[in-house]
Each structure stands twice: as structure tokens, then as C-alpha cells.
Amino acid sequence: MSLNSEVLNWKYKNFLENKNNKFIKSEILKILSSETIDKAYNTISKWDGYSPTPLISLNKLNEKIKINKIFYKDESKRFHLKSFKALGGAYAVEKIIKGNNKKIISTATAGNHGRSVAWGSQKNSLECKIFISEFVSESRAEVMRSFGADVIRVKGNYEDSLNECIEQSNKNKWQIVQDVAWEDYKLVPKLTMAGYSVMMKEISEQIKNEKISHVILQAGVGGMAAAMVAGIARYLEYVPKIIIVEPDSAACVLESVKEGKIKKISIEKESIMGGMSCGEVSLLPWEILRNSVNFCVTVSDDYISKTVKHLANGDFSDEKIIGGECSTPGIASLVGLSNDDEVKNKINLNESSNVLLFGCEGDADEALYQKLLSE
Ligand SMILES: Cc1ncc(COP(=O)(O)O)c(C=O)c1O
Numbered sequence: 001m002s003l004n005s006e007v008l009n010w011k012y013k014n015f016l017e018n019k020n021n022k023f024i025k026s027e028i029l030k031i032l033s034s035e036t037i038d039k040a041y042n043t044i045s046k047w048d049g050y051s052p053t054p055l056i057s058l059n060k061l062n063e064k065i066k067i068n069k070i071f072y073k074d075e076s077k078r079f080h081l082k083s084f085k086a087l088g089g090a091y092a093v094e095k096i097i098k099g100n101n102k103k104i105i106s107t108a109t110a111g112n113h114g115r116s117v118a119w120g121s122q123k124n125s126l127e128c129k130i131f132i133s134e135f136v137s138e139s140r141a142e143v144m145r146s147f148g149a150d151v152i153r154v155k156g157n158y159e160d161s162l163n164e165c166i167e168q169s170n171k172n173k174w175q176i177v178q179d180v181a182w183e184d185y186k187l188v189p190k191l192t193m194a195g196y197s198v199m200m201k202e203i204s205e206q207i208k209n210e211k212i213s214h215v216i217l218q219a220g221v222g223g224m225a226a227a228m229v230a231g232i233a234r235y236l237e238y239v240p241k242i243i244i245v246e247p248d249s250a251a252c253v254l255e256s257v258k259e260g261k262i263k264k265i266s267i268e269k270e271s272i273m274g275g276m277s278c279g280e281v282s283l284l285p286w287e288i289l290r291n292s293v294n295f296c297v298t299v300s301d302d303y304i305s306k307t308v309k310h311l312a313n314g315d316f317s318d319e320k321i322i323g324g325e326c327s328t329p330g331i332a333s334l335v336g337l338s339n340d341d342e343v344k345n346k347i348n349l350n351e352s353s354n355v356l357l358f359g360c361e362g363d364a365d366e367a368l369y370q371k372l373l374s375e
Contacts, residue, residue, distance in 0.1 A: 006306070007064055012336030013248040013298040015343055018257050022291045023242075025233045031287050032193055032230040040194035041201050044091055052202040053077045058357070061316040061331070065338040069210065069354040072331075073199060076322045076362020081119060083324075083361035084199055084224065085112035085179075085275075090120030091195035092177050092188050101125045106174040108132070108162040110220070110275045111140035112364055113179050113192075118147035120177075129174060131165040133157050135270055135277075139367040157270070159279065180221050181284040189284050193227035200231020203356065212240040214349060215356040216297075216330040219244050219253045220278040222285030224360070229292045240356070241347060243295045245333040247271035252281050253289060254296035262286055272301050272368070273325045275361070295347055303332035305375040311359075312373060322362040324369055330357035 044050060054077060058070035075084040089107065097103050101124060107117045108131040121128035128149040132141060133156055141151045154161040162180070169176045181189040215232070217225035225244055232239065244253050249271050255263040264280040271277040281289070307328035311321040316331070334355055337343055344350070363369035 007061075007335050008339060010303055010332060010335040010339060012333050012340070013300055014251065014254060015337070016254050016258055016296045017346070018293045018295065020257075020260055020291055021294050023239050024291065028230055028233040028288055028292060031284065032190060032197070032227065034234050036190065036194045037197045037230060037234050040091055040191070041198050043094070044087060044195060044198050049079055052206065053199075055203060055206040056317055056319065056321060058316045058331075059318060065335055066351055067338065067349065067353050067355055068351055070334070071203075071207065071212070071354065071356045072317070072321070072359050073203060073357070074321060074359045075199070076324070076327070076359060081112070081115055082364040083112040084196060084358070085116045086119065087116070087195040087198050088179060088192035088223070089113050089116030089177055090123065092191040093117055093120030093126070094124060095191050096175060096177060096188055097124060097126065104129065104172070104174045105177050106131070106165055106169045107177050108158065108165040109136070110158055110277070111136055112275055112361060114144050114149070115140070115147065115364070117177050118144045118149035122148045129168070131161040133161040135274060137365050137367060140365050157267070158277070179223050180282045183283070186284055189223060189282060193223050193230065193284070196224050196227035197231040197234065199358075200228055200235050204235035210354055211238060212236070212356045213353045214241045214243060214347070216243045216245050216334055216358075218276055218326060218329055218358060218360055219246050219281070220276040221280070221282040222253055222289055223282060224358075225253070226285030226288035228358075229288050241294045242292055243297060243333070243347070244289070244293050245297050245299060245329045247273050247276055247329070248298040248300050250277045250279060251296070251298045252279055253293075254298060256281050256286065257290065257293060257296050260290070272304050273329060275326045276329070297333045297337060299329045299332045299336060304328045305372040307331050308369070308372040321359065322369075323359045324361040324364050325372065326361050327359040
């Protein structure tokens with residue numbers, strides 16, 4: 001099937017308009033301040049090996065779906081860690097230990113956050129304990145071990161691994177560096193989000209005189225999405241339409257937006273997009289997302305391997321892109337939305353739109369990436 005006829009059949013699953021949408025820059029920057037954002041950029045941009053990741057034009061895809069431009073932030077090139085998560089955990093480790101290398105760092109992870117925390121711990125000569133669920137692949141565990149971390153596998157899902165991490169850390173007085181916030185635990189997740197916001201600083205410079213009309217943000221617990229919203233408040237002079245995309249099996253932000261308050265959902269089947277398979281939006285991101293998001297959309301896992309292959313073959317852009325599973329939902333949802341005339345109209349998506357997408361990760365899980373390519 002040609003790309004043309006194939007993508008014109010893609011569909012999103014659910015779509016929701018946020019009735020409480022009211023983007024107030026000053027409110028957003030009260031939660032993640034300009035000072036915190038700037039400090040993160042000033043620190044991270046001085047790290048060894050730092051350079052902005054590419055902003056790639058998906059010029060072949062925008063022609064197919066009749067959108068003016070599609071910008072794809074390619075986080076497969078983020079340091080040597082292959083995802084934007086490199087910016088968050090490692091930065092939080094550095095900030096929270098404040099030069100004290102006696103501390104033992106701990107975290108629970110679906111993979112990429114743990115890799116960043118392990119890297120940050122290694123850079124700062126710290127011991128590191130990482131808790132993973134039975135759904136995290138051995139190839140991801142191996143990478144974390146290669147950064148010197150002690151990886152502990154826990155029976156059950158991500159939440160079980162987090163509970164075990166908290167219990168053991170309290171018992172042993174380890175410093176938890178988690179990307180999820182809860183009551184009395186907000187500083188570290190805030191630092192993590194500040195680290196992620198470096199992406200928006202880079203984009204604001206890479207975009208030059210173009211104006212972004214729509215941004216589609218992947219959400220797991222919402223940290224990345226909220227950090228990008230704060231980055232928009234900090235770096236852009238205008239506000240694009242903000243769209244959250246989630247796996248249809250883990251639409252915790254959509255459900256919370258629908259209710260106007262945090263809603264925990266139970267995940268019946270884990271999505272292949274493991275980093276986004278989360279049942280509850282984190283407290284701090286929620287404070288930012290609840291009023292800033294315009295729309296929420298969900299996608300099924302059906303388009304993951306197709307999108308991975310199209311990116312790899314250079315079907316969407318002049319260059320070939322290595323995009324892992326969590327890099328796909330922005331593209332799949334954009335195509336799905338643009339195939340629905342009614343919704344397209346509602347969200348003002350048309351031939352003059354410039355859409356920003358996030359290629360959150362490369363082949364961070366190499367075994368899964370190869371499997372998706374060969375499917
Ligand atoms: C690899 C990966 N992990 C996790 C997430 C989710 O981030 P967060 O949990 O901060 O919403 C994403 C993207 O949304 C991702 O690409």
C-alpha cells in the first residue's frame with residue numbers, strides 16, 4: 001500500500017475538548033518558575049557533550065496530510081541516552097545531592113528515566129538503586145547496569161516498582177529521585193521538569209521566524225507535557241493550541257481533564273509505549289496541564305510499528321529517523337485528527353498550520369525497536 005492511501009486510513013481513538021481551558025502564563029510560571037527553568041538550561045548546556053537535538057521537518061508527511069509544516073524534535077540524539085529523559089533525572093540528581101557524594105540514589109522507572117538517573121549518579125560518583133517492574137525489558141535493564149546502577153526487578157507493574165522503591169528507600173535512607181510527584185515530594189519532580197524544558201528553549205531558537213500553531217505532547221504521568229507548557233510560557237510570545245496524546249489504554253490525563261480533577265484509571269492492558277502506560281497524572285504536572293491543555297486525544301498501539309518503519313525509511317522526511325515506540329503517537333494522532341474533517345475544523349488544523357511534534361526517544365530499547373521494524 002502506498003504511504004498516501006495508507007496514512008489516509010489512520011484514525012485516533014478518543015478526542016476531548018478541555019472545557020476549563022484558560023492559558024495564564026503567570027499562573028504556569030508560578031508552578032515552574034522562569035528562574036528554575038533558566039537555571040536548568042544554564043547548567044545542562046554546560047554539560048560535556050551537550051548540543052541541541054535536531055528539529056526535523058517532516059516535509060513528506062505534511063504534503064500528504066495537507067498541513068503547512070510539521071516540526072519533529074528528534075530526541076534520539078539526546079546525549080548518548082537516546083531520549084529526552086536524559087535531561088530530567090540526571091539534572092535532578094546533580095541538584096539534589098549538592099556535591100554530597102555519600103548519598104545513595106534510588107528510583108523506579110519504565111526505562112528511560114532510570115537510565116538518566118543512573119547516568120547522573122555515575123557522573124557524580126554516587127551509588128544508584130533502580131527498581132523496575134516485570135514489564136521493563138532486559139535490554140533496558142542492561143543499559144542501566146552499564147551506567148553502574150544496581151537494578152532490582154519487582155513483581156507487578158510500574159506502581160508496584162515505585163511502592164517497593166519508596167519502602168526500601170525509607171528503610172535505608174536512600175535519596176529517591178523520582179519523576180512523579182506526591183504530597184511532600186515535589187522538589188525533585190520539579191527539577192526533572194525544569195531539565196526537560198531545555199527542549200523548548202532549543203525549539204524557540206530553532207524555529208526562527210516560524211510560528212507554531214499546534215503542539216502535540218505525549219503524556220505518561222504528564223511531566224514532559226507540563227514542562228513543555230511551562231517552556232511555551234517562558235520562551236514563546238504566543239500560545240499554540242496544546243494537545244495531549246496518550247495510549248487509549250492509559251488515558252489518565254484525558255480522564256482527569258474530563259472530570260476537572262485527577263482521576264486514577266486502571267490499566268487493563270499495558271501499551272507497547274511503556275513509558276506512557278501510566279494510570280495517574282502526577283500532581284505537579286496536573287497543576288499546569290488542567291487549564292493549559294486545549295484538547296486530548298488517544299491512539300491505539302496499531303500504528304506504532306508502521307510509524308517506526310516510515311520514520312526509519314525516510315517516508316516522512318528527507319532524512320531517515322530512528323524513532324522508538326514513544327516517538328510514534330504524536331505522528332499517529334496528528335494523522336488521525338487530520339483525517340477527520342469535523343475535528344480538524346474544530347481544532348483549526350489546516351493548510352496554514354505549523355505543528356510541533358516530539359520524537360521523545362530513539363531505539364532506547366534496541367530489542368523492541370528491531371522487533372517493531374521487522375513486524
Ligand atoms: C520514553 C518516554 N517515557 C515517558 C514518557 C512520558 O513522560 P511523562 O511520564 O513525564 O509524561 C514519554 C513521553 O511522553 C516517553 O517518550
